[in-house]
Amino acid sequence: MAWLYSLDTLVIVSLLFLGFILTWEIAFRFGRRLANQRGKDSETQSQSIEASVLTLFALLLGFSFSMSSGRFEVRKQTVLEESNAIGTAYLRASVLDAQPKQTLRRALRQYLDARIELYQLGNQETELRLANKKADHAQKEAWEVAVHESNKFPTPIHALVLTSLNQMIDLREKQQFSFENVVPQLVLGFLLVLSLLAIGVVGYLNGLCRNRHRGLSLIFALVVMMTLFPAMMTRFPVTMMMSW
16 A cells, blocks of 8 residues: 555545545446345345444544544644754854854755755655755764864863754654654555445445435545545655645
């Protein structure tokens, strides 16, 4: 299921909606074919099964939506913390001499540009790796300058520069982990299967009743698709975070 996290947003939406409509249509035709062979009791039993499946499905959707919401809040918080850490390191660089201060601040600006570029790339794996390499290089340069100055002037003030850089590096790792911390693949796969089953049950019961209810069925498919979408769109920063 990992490939779902690298697909384009429009592709995900289109595949989900097409799959739901196709499943509903197949189930509807199957139910309509069996309608003449089944009586009122069978239809009542089918309605009970439909209610049970949809209730279970709604419960699991609620859990997945809550998981996605929690992960989104963590990602948003780590982005804020990292931006504050970079700003703090930039300000604390003023305690250094002119030349190392200029070098450190230039490295921090390059690091910030690389991080912003990373957020704007979405799912482009090759460009993501290049942006990460730029950030690594700028981070290493900034750290070397701070270590050299701290060794040269072992004072608490100079140690503050190292502390802020260390916090910045730690938050980068924390943020990377939060972006990779997606809804478990097993849960996502189960939700997709259950969503198709729920759509199929609705279509089958419509077929037994010989009534398509096209408008309601389309609305139901759209609601399911929109609720599932956040659970799958939680891997990469900007495009995913802005949508969820």
